[in-house]
Amino acid sequence: MKVTAIRPDDLGAAEIERWRAIQATDPALANPFLAPEFTLGVGRVRPAVRVGVVEDGSDIIAFLPFERGPLGVGHPVGFGLTDLQGVIAPPTLGLNARTLLKGCGLSVWDFDHVLAHQPTFRPYHTVRRVEPIIDLSPGFDVYLEEARRAAPKTHKTIRYKERKLGREVGELRYEFSSADPADLRRLMDWKSDQYTRTGRTDRFARPWIVTLVEHFHRTGFGVLSVLYAGDEPVSAHLGLRNGGVMAGWFPAYDPRFGKYSPGMIGHLRLAAGCAADGITEIFMGRGGKEFKEGLKSREIPIAEGRVARPSLGAGLHWARTTPLNKARDAVLKNPKLYARADRVLKTYARLRGARS
Template identity: 70%
Template sequence: MRTHVVRPSELGEPELRRWRELRGADPSLSNPFLAPEFTQGVARFRDDVRVGVVEDGAGVAAFFPFERHRGGVGHPVGFGLTDLQGIIADPAFDLPASELLRACGLGVWDFDHLIAAQRVFAPYHQVVRVEPIIDLAAGFPAWEAEARAMAPKTHKTIRYKERKLGREVGELSYDFASAEPDDLRLLMRWKSAQYQRTGRTDRFTRPWIVGLMRHFHETGFGVLSVLRAGGRPVSMHFGLRDGASMAGWFPAYDTEFARYSPGMIGHLRLAEGASGSGLDEIWMGRGGKEFKEWLKSREIPIAEGRVARPSAGAALHWVRHVPLNRLRDKALDNPKFYRQADRVLKGYAKLRGRSA
């Protein structure tokens, strides 16, 4: 096999068609984060995005999108933002990962949401978790019936709060795909406020992420859904759409209406709107949110780990990142530890706000 590295903009229509063919043959690749539009979109705002194109005697066998940083350190495209990662290839595709990295000029490649079934990186898994998926292939009524059966009390409570929100605040309306730039700006403000409340890094202080969101919104690859009460936005969600699949990405709500659980109402409306717009599935992303257990229909194993070839850059990367990652893994795998860590972060955010 031969691998050559190109910028995403250098991929021609035959390569993009092949990329889509490979995804269409494997349901685990249907997630929009693995679409060429995502890699090309990120590349508009970052100069470190590349694609390894692997060829065999029959033509292109695989595409390996990645970011290449100093010291030969590699990451998945949009690392820190993506909820699914992997190589775009046939499920049976197998190539030594070290050989792939060498051909791409990488000494190390980190991953944290990798499709666990992919053979290339299987020896390098350190932790395997799952990503929940809402399955709408049978239609929204069928999915809602399953969700109601899974947690009848929760479903009844959310529907009650939905009716109460309509009575007390104003008639509810839902726009599955708002094209309004003001709505997107509001969602980002809400999300920034959430990051600050919870002690997380505010992603929207990075101009390239703001630009990426606007680009996806303008091109339609990003779908902005808005729940309104009395004409006022109370809950929003920005996800990526490709074909019949959606990747959940940025949900947010107005905290003034928190007592009505607008985020949960928004997720039910999102599923209904997605089904009505021809979508068959919503990938919800890995995370410690209990509501995903109620909403999910199925799940897919995803892995976290790193591939490293012997190099000074790989050794330095291990020292800087691996011990911290292992501590984080313990928090994610232990619900009690996760809640304690969450409280610490929120407490830190309050102290930081008082001293500002």
């Protein structure tokens, strides 16, 4: 096995074609976060992005997109922004993970949303979770009927608030794909406001993320959908599309209309729009939101963990990250702790706002 680490823009047409051919061997690899467009896009704004090209003789058998940090600590491309990660390889292909890291010049590869069924990283899982998926392959009407049966209360609430929004604000209209940069700017403003209100780090305060989002929107890899009530835009969603698969990415809404749950209404309209445009799956991202339980069709297993080779960088990385990861996992596993942590963050955000 030979591994060569190259810049994304050094991938030629033959390598991209091979990447897509490998994707076709495993349905989970169709996720947009694992498409070459995502790695190429992030590589435009993050100079440390590389792709490990794995060869067996004259054949390319796998790709590992990664970002190399100090001391050889590696992360998946777009770490913190991705809801699915992994090696681009046929589902039965198991590589020696440490040999793969050595060929990529890495001492550590740290992951938090890796495809759990991939054999290469299975020995290194520390936590397993699931990612919910909306399955639209039977058609939207069939999906909706099954979702209603599984979570009747959720869908009754959505329909009630949908009618109430239409009566009190204006007739609802949904634009599945907007190319208007002003719509994207509005979504980012809404999302920044949400991050501030809830005590989270504002991702759109980082220029490289803004540039990346604008690039994906401009090229069509990012699909921006907007829900209107009359002339008022009330919610929006930017997802990534790879053929018939969409990955949810940045949902946001105008807090003036929060009492109508416009985000939930928007997600249901998004599913209808996707089905009409030939999309058969929507990856919703790792749990933490109750409304996803009322919309999902099925789940796939994902995992968190790290692969390390003996080195100073690996030791320092373990000391810095392991206690924090264990604490975060305890919170995510316990609904009461999760709700309490959410309340603490919101209180902190209010106090921070009052001081400023």
